[in-house]
Amino acid sequence: MIKTSKNGERHEVYGRRNGKKVYVGTFDSQREALAAERRFIVTQEQIAAGELPPEVDLRRTLKQATDEWLASLKASKSRSHGAYGEFLRYQILPQLADAAIAKITKARIMGWRDEIAVDYAPTTVNSAMMCLSSAFSYCVDRGWIATNPCRGVSRLEVHERSYNWLKTRGELERLLGVCADDLRDMVAFAVGTGVRIDEQLHLQWVDIDLERRLITVQRGEQGTVKGGRLRHLPILDAVLPMLKARALQRGGAELVFGGKRGKVRDKPAVRRALRAALARAGLDTKLRWHDLRHTCASWWVLAGGDIFRLAKLLGHSSVTITEQWYAHLAPEAWQQDYARLAFRVPTETAQIYEVVRDENGKLAGRRVLRGDKRETDFQAANSAV
Numbered sequence: 001m002i003k004t005s006k007n008g009e010r011h012e013v014y015g016r017r018n019g020k021k022v023y024v025g026t027f028d029s030q031r032e033a034l035a036a037e038r039r040f041i042v043t044q045e046q047i048a049a050g051e052l053p054p055e056v057d058l059r060r061t062l063k064q065a066t067d068e069w070l071a072s073l074k075a076s077k078s079r080s081h082g083a084y085g086e087f088l089r090y091q092i093l094p095q096l097a098d099a100a101i102a103k104i105t106k107a108r109i110m111g112w113r114d115e116i117a118v119d120y121a122p123t124t125v126n127s128a129m130m131c132l133s134s135a136f137s138y139c140v141d142r143g144w145i146a147t148n149p150c151r152g153v154s155r156l157e158v159h160e161r162s163y164n165w166l167k168t169r170g171e172l173e174r175l176l177g178v179c180a181d182d183l184r185d186m187v188a189f190a191v192g193t194g195v196r197i198d199e200q201l202h203l204q205w206v207d208i209d210l211e212r213r214l215i216t217v218q219r220g221e222q223g224t225v226k227g228g229r230l231r232h233l234p235i236l237d238a239v240l241p242m243l244k245a246r247a248l249q250r251g252g253a254e255l256v257f258g259g260k261r262g263k264v265r266d267k268p269a270v271r272r273a274l275r276a277a278l279a280r281a282g283l284d285t286k287l288r289w290h291d292l293r294h295t296c297a298s299w300w301v302l303a304g305g306d307i308f309r310l311a312k313l314l315g316h317s318s319v320t321i322t323e324q325w326y327a328h329l330a331p332e333a334w335q336q337d338y339a340r341l342a343f344r345v346p347t348e349t350a351q352i353y354e355v356v357r358d359e360n361g362k363l364a365g366r367r368v369l370r371g372d373k374r375e376t377d378f379q380a381a382n383s384a385v
Contacts, residue, residue, distance in 0.1 A: 002033045015040040025059075051146075060144055062104065062135075063097040069138045082221040084131045090268075091116050091128040101139055106149050113153065122156035129155060163325070164287050165295040166191070171283060172295070178280040183273050185242050186257050187292060192239035194296035194314050197289050199225055201265050203256045210235070210244060217315065231315050297322070301329040 003012040011033035013024035024040050027033040066088055073081040095112050096104065109132070117125050133150035140148055166172050172191060176184050190200060195217060202219040209215075218230035225231075235243060246256065259265035271289050278285045293314070300310050307330070311322040327333060353366040 002030070002037060004030070013037050013040070015044065017044065060101055061097065062099050062101050063093055065101050065139050065144065066093070066135050069135050072138070079224075080134075083127075084134070087128045087131040088135075091120060091124065092132055101136070102145050104149050106151075106153060109149050109153050113156070117156060122158045126155045126158070129153065163294045164284065164291045165298050166283075166287070166292075171281075174281045175277060175283060179277045180273075182257065183270075183277060185246060186270070187274065187277075188242055189239055189257070190289065190292035191296050191299075192236050193233050194293050194300075194310075195233070196220075196225075196293065196315075197267055197270065200257060201255075201267065201270070204254050205247070205250060205256055206254075208235075208243065208247075208256065210240075210247060213240065225315065229315065229317075231312060233313060294325075297326050298329055301326045302331070304331060 001014045003014065004010070005012075009028065011027045011030050013027065013033050013036045015022055015024050015037065025036055027036060070081060070085055070088070073084065092112075095115060096108075099108070109129075113125060113129060116128065120128075129150060133148060136145065136148040136150055139145045166175070172187075176187060179187055186200065189195070190197070193200075193215065195203070198220045199217050202221065203215075203217070204219065207216045207218065213235040215233040215235060216230060217225055217233060219225065243256075253262050255262060255264065257265065274287075274289055275285050278287055297310055297314060300313070301307065307322055307327060308319055310326065311319040314322060316322050351368060353368055355366055356364045358364040
């Protein structure tokens with residue numbers, strides 16, 4: 001049913017669901033109203049035929065659905081709430097926010113996946129897809145859609161790659177020299193401790209014992225650190241003076257590296273500040289904040305530091321993870337293997353001959369193609385052709 005205003009400018013559409021009158025929407029033209037009425041009737045017919053779940057909502061957008069989903073995760077104190085919120089904010093909603101969840105198909109998901117793969121690493125894309133699939137599973141449970149459109153969409157292949165890091169002390173000093181005071185201290189702390197960015201931004205002064213030179217890493221965006229395991233880090237000589245200076249200027253602040261009005265800094269803003277500083281220092285702007293952690297670990301191993309202590313420093317669940325990433329940098333890593341494949345490479349010039357045949361094609365002897373005059377094997381081969 002369509003109810004038109006007296007001036008004919010607004011058209012309200014109503015339908016019937018389960019024998020009750022329901023409001024469908026208000027439209028500026030009768031043409032739009034008629035189309036909406038037809039869509040509603042078709043939807044109800046599909047529900048009656050079992051083709052759609054009873055509560056399907058063609059007008060519910062992905063933004064609306066994921067807002068409710070995130071709220072449910074927060075209420076249940078799920079540790080995934082923060083990470084899923086970031087994937088939605090940066091990788092998912094910019095492309096899919098206004099799309100009706102009932103109209104998002106597998107093909108649409110594949111197109112979105114390929115689109116964000118241009119700007120993000122395969123691991124990030126795959127994690128964003130897992131987030132989106134979880135959101136759609138919630139929608140299925142609520143009866144808003146019949147099936148999860150992410151089901152059957154293949155993940156991107158992840159190729160093993162080397163990590164980036166600052167190779168020399170000189171590079172680090174160049175970077176620190178162009179950083180503003182807060183950023184300089186934050187970069188130095190990241191390299192000097194190997195903490196994750198989330199751990200650093202939530203670090204409080206009560207977690208730092210300058211007298212005992214000990215840092216307790218126990219806070220993160222989700223309340224606790226990754227894996228839920230707190231750890232204790234030594235305050236190394238490189239960062240001790242900086243921390244003492246910041247403690248004197250603390251002024252009652254709770255966070256060690258707090259932002260404006262003492263609040264936790266925004267991670268994307270911190271990363272952008274690092275990228276700008278790298279550009280000013282003439283260094284690789286592809287270096288990520290996480291690569292400062294790699295720098296810490298790499299320097300530790302190159303200096304002969306114990307790999308087991310490093311695993312505890314980084315908060316790895318197993319030393320195997322640490323070895324996979326950094327063991328090859330140890331000074332003695334290959335020392336015992338240097339003579340394992342021993343063989344001698346001759347230094348004398350090789351004699352290369354050409355077989356000579358007579359006019360009947362029979363072997364008549366050989367002649368030297370290369371003697372004292374050194375040539376490459378490719379040149380000799382070409383000469384014999």
